[in-house]
Structure formats: structure tokens, C-alpha cells
Amino acid sequence: MNPNFCGRPTEEELRNRINRQIEWRGRTKEVALLWHGYLAALFEWNAIELDVYESLSGILPDMGASELVEIFSDEKNSAEREEEIERYRRKDPLSSK
Secondary structure: OOOOOOOOOOHHHHHHHHHHHHHHHOOOHHHHHHHHHHHHHHHHOOOOOHHHHHHHHOOOOOOOHHHHHHHHHOOOOOHHHHHHHHHHHHOOOOOOO
16 A cells, blocks of 8 residues: 555546456445545545546446435435436436426
8 A cells, every 4th residue: 555645546547446446345335335435535626527537436336326416415315306316327318397
């Protein structure tokens, strides 16, 4: 482990780290949630761009979406927001109201 942090991680570095941990631990809930949180922190602190965040998140199992939205918004999801998140997760087109 290298405790000296120099600069921002590149997409390739992060992708390699994610893939190595998936090789070691599998596509487990713990690996997915830890990496989703780590990527969210990097994105929030402008260490990675949105396209990198989305690309790397796509490697991971799809879980924790509701909790991530709450982290970014700093508020509990409403029932309507939960429905919107679920539609997005299923890639359903948004229905017009």
C-alpha cells in the first residue's frame, strides 16, 4: 500500500484497481458498495469527471442507487424520487405526467 497520495487517480488506474479487487473478492455487495462510495467521493471532490464516474460505476454491480442519491442530495428520498431511481435503474423511459 502506498500512503503517499500524489495527484488525482486516472480512469485507467481506478479501473485496474476495481477489476483487481473484483478478481480477488468477486462481484460482492461489499465490493460494490465500497467502490460506489469511493467513486462518489472522488466525483464530489472533483477528483474525477462525471463521464469517468459513470464509466467506472458501470463496472460494478448495480446496487446502492437510492443511498447514493441521498448522499449527493443530503436528504431522504421521497417516494416519487425512489420511483424515478427505480425507473432509471431499469432503464425504463420516463413516463410523462
